[in-house]
Every structure is written in C-alpha cells, then in structure tokens.
Amino acid sequence: MRKRYAVCGVSNRAINMFIGPMLGTFSEGSELVALLDADPQRHIICKKKYAAIANVPEYAPDEFDRMVRETKPDVIIVAGRDDTHVEYIVQALARDLDVMTEKPMATTGADCRRILDAEAASKGKVTVTFNYRYAPIHRRIKEMVLEGKLGRITSIDLNWYIDTYHGASYFKRWNRLREVSGGLSIHKSSHHFDLVGWWTGQRPVEAFAYGALNYYGPDGELNPRREDGRFCGTCDVRQQCAYYMRWSSRSADIQVRDDHIGTVKVAGAGAEAQQGYTGYRPDACIYDSEINIEDTYTATVRYDGGALLSYSVNFSLPYEGYRLAINGTKGRLETTEYHMPARVPFPTPEQTIDYFPLFGSKETIHVVQREGGHGGGDPVLLEDLFLGPDPLRTYPILSGAADGAYSVGTGEAVWRSVKEGRPVRLDEVLK
Structure with missing residues (x-):
C-alpha cells in the first residue's frame, strides 16, 4: 500500500532526511502530498531542489485542517522548529493520523503530556525519529x-x-x-x-544536576567586544574571534561538513545574508545577551x-x-x-x-x-520508517x-x- 505523507516544517532536515529518500529510494511506497511551513521561501527552496514535487500543494501553519481535508495524508511528518512540534502532533492525532516527528518530540514535559493523552485517545500513533x-x-x-x-x-x-x-x-x-x-x-x-x-x-x-553558561553569551571570556546584534558574515571583529577563526581564514570561510547544519552561504562584510530563508540568519553572534x-x-x-x-x-x-x-x-x-x-x-x-x-x-x-x-544510523532508520521494522531484528528499536x-x-x-x-x-x- 502506498502511503501519503504531509510534511509540517520544511526544514533542512525535512528536505534531506525525509523528502529526498521519499522521492528516491522509497518512492514505490511513498507519496508526498503536502508541504506546510510558515515561510513560503522554504517551499521554493525545497521545490527547486526536487523538481518532481513542483505541483505539491503548499500550506501555511494555520491551514492544517484544510491541508488534511484536501490532500488526505496517512502520515504527518513533523520536522520544523522544536516548539512547533506539539501542535501538529496533537492535531494529527485528533484526526487519527500517524505521526513521524523529529526529536525532541516537544520542548516541555507539559506538552509531552498533551501528546501522550492525545495518542491514548487516537487511532494514530507517534514515532520519534531517534537515529542515534x-x-x-x-x-x-x-x-x-x-x-x-x-x-x-x-x-x-x-x-x-x-x-x-x-x-x-x-x-x-x-x-x-x-x-x-x-x-x-x-x-x-x-x-x-x-x-x-x-x-x-x-x-x-x-x-x-548543575549547569552553567561558560563559553557563550556576553560574559564569554573570548568575546572580542561586548556588543549585541552582530553576524559572523558582516562582523568587523570576526578575525579577533577565536571561534570564527578556528574554522576560517582571513581570506575565506572554510567549508566544514556537519550533519546538523545545511550548506548556508552568507555574503561578506557590508552585504546582505544569502542563506535564502526569510528573516533567518544562522550566523548570529555567539556572544549576544539574548542567549538564555x-x-x-x-x-x-x-x-x-x-x-x-x-x-x-x-x-x-x-x-x-x-x-x-x-x-x-x-x-x-x-x-x-x-x-x-x-x-x-x-x-x-x-x-x-x-x-x-x-x-x-x-x-x-x-x-x-x-x-x-549519524554513524550509519540514518539509512537503517529510514528503512524502518518507510518499509516497516526489519522482520529479522529480534528487538524493538523505533521510538514511540x-x-x-x-x-x-x-x-x-x-x-x-x-x-x-x-x-x-x-x-x-x-x-
């Protein structure tokens, strides 16, 4: 049976971890039927990467009901910013839909309680994609x-x-x-x-537990100057910042691979950021006073x-x-x-x-x-998500x-x- 998937939160993770494999390796049993995100630019970037989904309908965050009614998904994939997870999960469960959500499932214990209660009253179930x-x-x-x-x-x-x-x-x-x-x-x-x-x-x-903010924030010992609102791409003291210079040189940023961070290009001093998402820069200063x-x-x-x-x-x-x-x-x-x-x-x-x-x-x-x-874990997780748990494995591994x-x-x-x-x-x- 071919399952129909709607993605809530068109993040870098959603695009590369779920949408790409859905269109490729697992296309026989999967169909992407909807994209939902607060930023229309994310829909554009996603569709530019995958031309095959050019006609997939797009929805705003307050259009979840309409999305479900019009596209009739079987599964909701939740992969947006952490604080958005709970509302999509609860709404999906209220409609007896299954959910695949990125970790963390929510950002508070109270919201986790809401999800547990919603699942108990639903025919749907929640899977948390703990790839580790x-x-x-x-x-x-x-x-x-x-x-x-x-x-x-x-x-x-x-x-x-x-x-x-x-x-x-x-x-x-x-x-x-x-x-x-x-x-x-x-x-x-x-x-x-x-x-x-x-x-x-x-x-x-x-x-x-004990915890502290030791390295970052305005009191970080390596802060070259106490000043809010800086960005690495345009900062005039970045060459005095040890964190910036560890991975860069005076003439160029060094491209460093990281599973968690998309390839984001930010223009040099005096120019606007070129990362593509509306109102979002992933190079804000690590010494800002808003860090909490x-x-x-x-x-x-x-x-x-x-x-x-x-x-x-x-x-x-x-x-x-x-x-x-x-x-x-x-x-x-x-x-x-x-x-x-x-x-x-x-x-x-x-x-x-x-x-x-x-x-x-x-x-x-x-x-x-x-x-x-993630150490070879992602491909095996994807097989369990889109093909069902490996029948030869003798112990459960998918997270609920x-x-x-x-x-x-x-x-x-x-x-x-x-x-x-x-x-x-x-x-x-x-x-």
Whole structure:
C-alpha cells in the first residue's frame, strides 16, 4: 500500500532526511502530498531542489485542517522548529493520523503530556525519529545487554563532547532561546537520555544536576567586544574571534561538513545574508545577551530498575564524541567515539567496544560500520520508517511517544534541577 505523507516544517532536515529518500529510494511506497511551513521561501527552496514535487500543494501553519481535508495524508511528518512540534502532533492525532516527528518530540514535559493523552485517545500513533539508536555501535551495545553479558545494569557513565564548530552553531541559531528549543538539555541531550533508557530498558525517575553558561553569551571570556546584534558574515571583529577563526581564514570561510547544519552561504562584510530563508540568519553572534540557555551540564539520573546515570555534556571542546561505560552485575563495557574525524586535530582510533566480564578476560569487539549520517544510523532508520521494522531484528528499536516524553522529561528535570537546586522527579515534569 502506498502511503501519503504531509510534511509540517520544511526544514533542512525535512528536505534531506525525509523528502529526498521519499522521492528516491522509497518512492514505490511513498507519496508526498503536502508541504506546510510558515515561510513560503522554504517551499521554493525545497521545490527547486526536487523538481518532481513542483505541483505539491503548499500550506501555511494555520491551514492544517484544510491541508488534511484536501490532500488526505496517512502520515504527518513533523520536522520544523522544536516548539512547533506539539501542535501538529496533537492535531494529527485528533484526526487519527500517524505521526513521524523529529526529536525532541516537544520542548516541555507539559506538552509531552498533551501528546501522550492525545495518542491514548487516537487511532494514530507517534514515532520519534531517534537515529542515534540505529548506529551500528549503539545497536551492538543493546544486543550485548539483551544477551545478558552485563547482567543487571547498575550504573552508566556517559560524557558527551561537542566541538567548537558544532557547539557554537547552537548559539548562532534559534536554539539559543529556551522558549523555542527547550534548552540544550532537551534539544540535544534528549538524544543521549533516549539512548540510555533504550540500552538499559529502564525509565528515568529522578534527576539532580548543575549547569552553567561558560563559553557563550556576553560574559564569554573570548568575546572580542561586548556588543549585541552582530553576524559572523558582516562582523568587523570576526578575525579577533577565536571561534570564527578556528574554522576560517582571513581570506575565506572554510567549508566544514556537519550533519546538523545545511550548506548556508552568507555574503561578506557590508552585504546582505544569502542563506535564502526569510528573516533567518544562522550566523548570529555567539556572544549576544539574548542567549538564555546553558552550554555545560553535569547530572545524575536515577532509573526505575535501579540504574544510576552519571552524565555530562559540554558544547565547546576541541573535539567531538563521547565516552561511555556501562556497569552491570556480570561485567562492564567501555567505548569511545571521535565524531567527525576530519574536524579532530589529532589522529583518532577506530571505535570499538571493550567488554570486561566481572571475572575473566577482556574482549575487544570490532563492529561492522556502514555509510550514512549519524554513524550509519540514518539509512537503517529510514528503512524502518518507510518499509516497516526489519522482520529479522529480534528487538524493538523505533521510538514511540513514551520514549519521546521520557527523554524530554529528563532534559526538563535536569534544567529544573539546575535552576532550583534540588532533585526533580519525572512525575513532576510529566504529570
């Protein structure tokens, strides 16, 4: 059966992750029937890239009802700015439609509760496209847990590192405003909290955390001059900005690949931005005073099966990746990833998994890698989304609304704990 898809939020992610594959690899079973976005320019850019959808109808955000009535989609793909997710998801569920949504599912625990309640009353279901689960290393870790190699999980150490290129990008864009992103403990860390919950098979109960804005904002130690409203493309002190010069030279911007950021061109000093979207520039100054999120967190999370997570994330480091250790009653595993090796200023080893049985010899596991975004996870996720779950896989991997809610809820509990100086229970956040 050929499914009909409507896209709400014609973002770079929507265009490259969903629309492109829908028109190519999965065209036999998929049909794009509608585009909805607040910016008509995004429709133009999307259709310029894919001429085959020139006649697909376009809709404004307040035309969801008309879109559904006229185009009769089976599935709503939600891929716009984070704060827009909840309304499209709830409206789709009210019409018994299935939903595929980018993470985070919403930006607050209260909105997650709305989605859970809407899904309970609907024939539709929500799938959250957590692609990190699909990376070959991450699937192998899940399999080792299911095989019983670690026994009952008792503790997890997860330290995530975001480099100065990727980390600074969040503070140049809309993500820097908590009211539209939920802050990075939700926008970014929900990925990490979802992984831990999926690996362990446990739900978070309570979080205690510290956080700070250490690198960005007007008090950033490397700010060349306290002044709001600057943009990298036109800034007269950009050559004194270490973050800008790390990835550029005096004569040209260096093109750096990043899975999360579209190829955006911004004209030089004295000219207008050429990024193409209306009223949007992805090169705002990382030292602006409107920034109201943190760039550093440490947290402890308690889970319902007894596991304890020790977590940290830092958004301004010399390299990108993570260090993970999972401890159980029968053993321990460790792995270290260096993400985007081309951006790491030193040689990086192949990522492996070291397994230490509680009594016995260490084993080093080399996992077969594959091509594709997010460590080879994106292509496998897309197969499950458009072809259905792999019948040969022996364990569930697609995320549902409850997974989305607990990942966002943990991120909000972390932020509330930072602000209130106390442990915060998940049932407070998701009540």
